[in-house]
Amino acid sequence: MEHLQHLPGIGPKSAQRLALHILKRPEEEVKALAMALVEAKLQVGYCSVCGHLSAEPVCDICRAPNRDSKTICIVADSRDVIALEKTREYRGKYHVLGGLISPIDGIGPEQLSIQQLVRRVSQQKVEEAILAISPSVEGETTTLYVGHLLKPFTRVTRIAFGLPMGGDLEYADEVTLARALEGRRDLE
Amino acid sequence: MEHLQHLPGIGPKSAQRLALHILKRPEEEVKALAMALVEAKLQVGYCSVCGHLSAEPVCDICRAPNRDSKTICIVADSRDVIALEKTREYRGKYHVLGGLISPIDGIGPEQLSIQQLVRRVSQQKVEEAILAISPSVEGETTTLYVGHLLKPFTRVTRIAFGLPMGGDLEYADEVTLARALEGRRDLE
Numbered sequence: 001m002e003h004l005q006h007l008p009g010i011g012p013k014s015a016q017r018l019a020l021h022i023l024k025r026p027e028e029e030v031k032a033l034a035m036a037l038v039e040a041k042l043q044v045g046y047c048s049v050c051g052h053l054s055a056e057p058v059c060d061i062c063r064a065p066n067r068d069s070k071t072i073c074i075v076a077d078s079r080d081v082i083a084l085e086k087t088r089e090y091r092g093k094y095h096v097l098g099g100l101i102s103p104i105d106g107i108g109p110e111q112l113s114i115q116q117l118v119r120r121v122s123q124q125k126v127e128e129a130i131l132a133i134s135p136s137v138e139g140e141t142t143t144l145y146v147g148h149l150l151k152p153f154t155r156v157t158r159i160a161f162g163l164p165m166g167g168d169l170e171y172a173d174e175v176t177l178a179r180a181l182e183g184r185r186d187l188e
Numbered sequence: 189m190e191h192l193q194h195l196p197g198i199g200p201k202s203a204q205r206l207a208l209h210i211l212k213r214p215e216e217e218v219k220a221l222a223m224a225l226v227e228a229k230l231q232v233g234y235c236s237v238c239g240h241l242s243a244e245p246v247c248d249i250c251r252a253p254n255r256d257s258k259t260i261c262i263v264a265d266s267r268d269v270i271a272l273e274k275t276r277e278y279r280g281k282y283h284v285l286g287g288l289i290s291p292i293d294g295i296g297p298e299q300l301s302i303q304q305l306v307r308r309v310s311q312q313k314v315e316e317a318i319l320a321i322s323p324s325v326e327g328e329t330t331t332l333y334v335g336h337l338l339k340p341f342t343r344v345t346r347i348a349f350g351l352p353m354g355g356d357l358e359y360a361d362e363v364t365l366a367r368a369l370e371g372r373r374d375l376e
Contacts, residue, residue, distance in 0.1 A: 073369075080357045089366040130372055134356050147375040160350030160371030165363040167352065168322050169268045175353040178275040181261075183348030184318055185371065187335040 049120070051096035051113045053078045061085075061094060068092045070127040074117065074146060076100050076139070080132065092130075095120065100138035101145055114146060122153045131158040237308070239284035239301045241266045249273075249282060256280045258315040262305065262334060264288050264327070268320065280318075283308065288326035289333055302334060310341045319346040 004015040022030055046052070047059035054060070061067060061081070071092030075081055081094050097112045121129055129150045133139040147156045162180035163172055172180070192203040210218055234240070235247035242248070249255060249269070259280030263269055269282050285300040309317055317338045321327040335344045350368035351360055360368070 075357065077358075083358050083360065084365060084369070087362045087366040087369065089369055130369070131375065132357060132369070135351060135353055143375070151375075156375045157372040158375050159368040160348050160373065161353065161368070162348030162350040162371070163323060164352045164355065165323055165349065165361060165367060169263065169320060170265075170271050172271065173353060174275045177272060178277040179353060180347040180349070181272070181275070181278055181318070181320070183350070183371070183373065184345040185348065187319065187331070187339075187344045187346050 046096075050094050051078075051098055051116070052081050052094055066091075070125060071130065072117075072121065072126055072128075073130045073132050075132050076134070076142070084132065092128075097142065097146070100133070100136070100142045102138045102141075109145060112142075114149065117146065118149050118153075121150050126154045128155045128157060131156065133158075135161055234284075238282050239266075239286055239304070240269050240282055254279075258313060259318065260305075260309065260314055260316075261318045261320050263320050264322070264330070272320065280316075285330065285334070288321070288324070288330045290326045290329075297333060300330075302337065305334070306337050306341075309338050314342045316343045316345060319344065321346075323349055
């Protein structure tokens with residue numbers, strides 16, 4: 001229970017429920033779970049190119065020959081790569097920063113893989129760097145910081161902010177509506 | 189109870205609760221409520237210029253001398269005007285269509301104030317018509333239809349679709365993420 005409580009989203013009650021569940025399961029099942037945890041930890045590391053989770057030294061996306069290596073989408077976390085891959089719209093490569101700049105939490109640019117990104121963009125023929133970072137205070141700081149560093153080398157864009165799909169104008173918050181108005185585009 | 193049930197969001201149970209509440213209140217209070225309903229209905233009509241709710245023949249926004257009459261924001265409903273006004277970002281005028289084109293519900297372009305809008309845009313010096321319509325099937329149909337009619341007379345734009353403010357990339361649905369990527373803009 002003590003160990004389970006350290007997992008995200010697991011409080012004392014959930015930890016107890018999980019522990020009691022495990023005690024009831026057959027021995028092989030518990031061993032398989034324990035093995036899976038250790039194996040995943042031992043085998044999965046980070047891609048040496050983009051920083052995404054990978055069981056190989058270079059990840060599947062970085063090795064894919066049919067993906068456009070002239071476009072790099074910059075995200076905070078591997079979870080964002082997974083979310084963007086689900087859209088099946090993006091055919092370029094990624095760069096995972098490993099977090100966001102957050103002075104309050106003591107995270108500065110040097111703790112993130114920003115240097116590697118700048119090296120990657122400056123040394124390869126990158127035509128567009130897309131900043132796909134959530135619009136929080138830390139996200140804005142990181143977007144502006146990274147954008148400033150990349151601009152000498154490539155075109156820098158950022159994803160659109162506005163009304164989510166299925167979102168009703170009436171129920172959108174004021175800041176979202178203001179951004180949707182500000183970001184308006186010519187109707188094609 | 190029978191009458192109250194016709195109100196939106198009021199089912200048989202809520203109607204009963206409201207009716208019983210009214211029976212318990214003092215006579216003056218009930219009369220004041222009844223009067224307010226009738227007075228609102230008699231006094232509030234539609235602005236003859238933009239179609240927004242108004243107690244005067246021409247609404248406050250249309251009469252305001254300090255608002256930019258070269259920009260018209262086109263919305264489905266008066267509720268959308270109220271939502272956009274809350275952002276305090278928009279300083280132009282509005283046009284309320286009074287609904288969305290919806291063949292299933294038997295609502296065609298002629299039931300909406302589209303003709304008035306085209307007349308307004310073609311006869312006045314309108315520099316930009318902003319379509320601020322929710323991204324539903326009916327919303328898209330209406331946006332394309334109205335946009336097509338207005339293009340000969342003015343620049344036609346539409347509000348941005350993408351990640352809502354405070355929205356996390358990870359929790360955004362796939363269509364929203366795809367639109368956010370597609371609608372990306374150069375970082376300033």
